[in-house]
Amino acid sequence: MSNNDNSLVIEELAFAYPDGNQALYGVNLKIKRGERVALLGPNGAGKTTLILHLNGILSSGHGRVFVAGKLVDSSDKAALKQIRSKVGIVFQDPDDQLFMPTVGQDVAFGPYNMGLRDSELNKVVENSLALVGMLEYKDRPPHHLSFGQRRRVAVATVLAMKPEILVLDEPSSNLDPASRRELADILRSLDITMIMVTHDLPYANELCERALILSGGVIAADGKTSDLLKDSALLKKHRLELPVGFTL
Numbered sequence: 001m002s003n004n005d006n007s008l009v010i011e012e013l014a015f016a017y018p019d020g021n022q023a024l025y026g027v028n029l030k031i032k033r034g035e036r037v038a039l040l041g042p043n044g045a046g047k048t049t050l051i052l053h054l055n056g057i058l059s060s061g062h063g064r065v066f067v068a069g070k071l072v073d074s075s076d077k078a079a080l081k082q083i084r085s086k087v088g089i090v091f092q093d094p095d096d097q098l099f100m101p102t103v104g105q106d107v108a109f110g111p112y113n114m115g116l117r118d119s120e121l122n123k124v125v126e127n128s129l130a131l132v133g134m135l136e137y138k139d140r141p142p143h144h145l146s147f148g149q150r151r152r153v154a155v156a157t158v159l160a161m162k163p164e165i166l167v168l169d170e171p172s173s174n175l176d177p178a179s180r181r182e183l184a185d186i187l188r189s190l191d192i193t194m195i196m197v198t199h200d201l202p203y204a205n206e207l208c209e210r211a212l213i214l215s216g217g218v219i220a221a222d223g224k225t226s227d228l229l230k231d232s233a234l235l236k237k238h239r240l241e242l243p244v245g246f247t248l
């Protein structure tokens with residue numbers, strides 16, 4: 001398979017924080033275009049550190065990351081701006097991502113900065129809001145929405161950049177069961193490569209055919225989500241727990 005069929009290729013990525021704390025020890029990974037992959041692992045495993053390498057927020061001296069075949073090179077500022085628009089990260093707290101007076105303005109912010117104007121900009125905003133079922137809230141202030149609605153708008157702000165990869169950090173956290181279900185339906189309907197960091201193993205199983213376990217800064221398992229979740233010794237070893245009564 002050529003590199004261009006992959007949304008993401010990571011080769012031998014290692015990273016230590018400036019204080020000497022080594023978070024990643026040689027991660028190798030390929031994710032094909034259109035795959036939905038769950039990134040599982042205990043606290044401190046290196047999940048966030050890995051994600052922050054995808055668009056060059058963090059960069060290391062060791063290893064390489066390619067997004068849609070392009071090297072993420074944090075020394076090349078122009079290239080980095082392009083990469084940042086290709087990797088859309090939805091952070092855990094939507095309020096970190098929504099700061100404009102209206103929902104529509106929040107979704108317009110990124111594409112406006114990329115040079116879009118007028119009807120072209122409006123079309124992108126409306127399409128992105130429609131994808132998450134929030135079009136009718138376009139002129140509302142984000143802080144009037146429920147938490148689940150704000151998370152959906154946060155997803156729309158990222159989709160408006162037409163990313164190659166959608167990265168979600170704990171997408172189901174703090175959602176009531178109905179909002180959790182609605183978001184799952186929306187995510188399933190999107191035709192995009194997705195990486196989902198989650199402790200919600202049933203959600204991972206429902207949405208992602210493939211899962212990775214990151215543990216101690218290395219990929220400890222990579223396979224079919226249901227196979228990984230059936231392996232109780234594997235789960236235990238990496239401090240992962242299925243909810244009581246959950247069966248596969």
Ligand SMILES: Nc1ncnc2c1ncn2[C@@H]1O[C@H](COP(=O)(O)OP(=O)(O)O)[C@@H](O)[C@H]1O
Nearest residue numbers: 017019021023042043044045046047048049050
């Ligand atoms: N800013 C930082 N400075 C130093 N060490 C850090 C920093 N952020 C995270 N770490 C350490 O790096 C390791 C991986 O952390 P992180 O990527 O946040 O894991 P996860 O997201 O899987 O919980 C942990 O040992 C953590 O303590």
Ligand SMILES: [Mg+2]
Nearest residue numbers: 044047048049
């Ligand atoms: Mg984290």
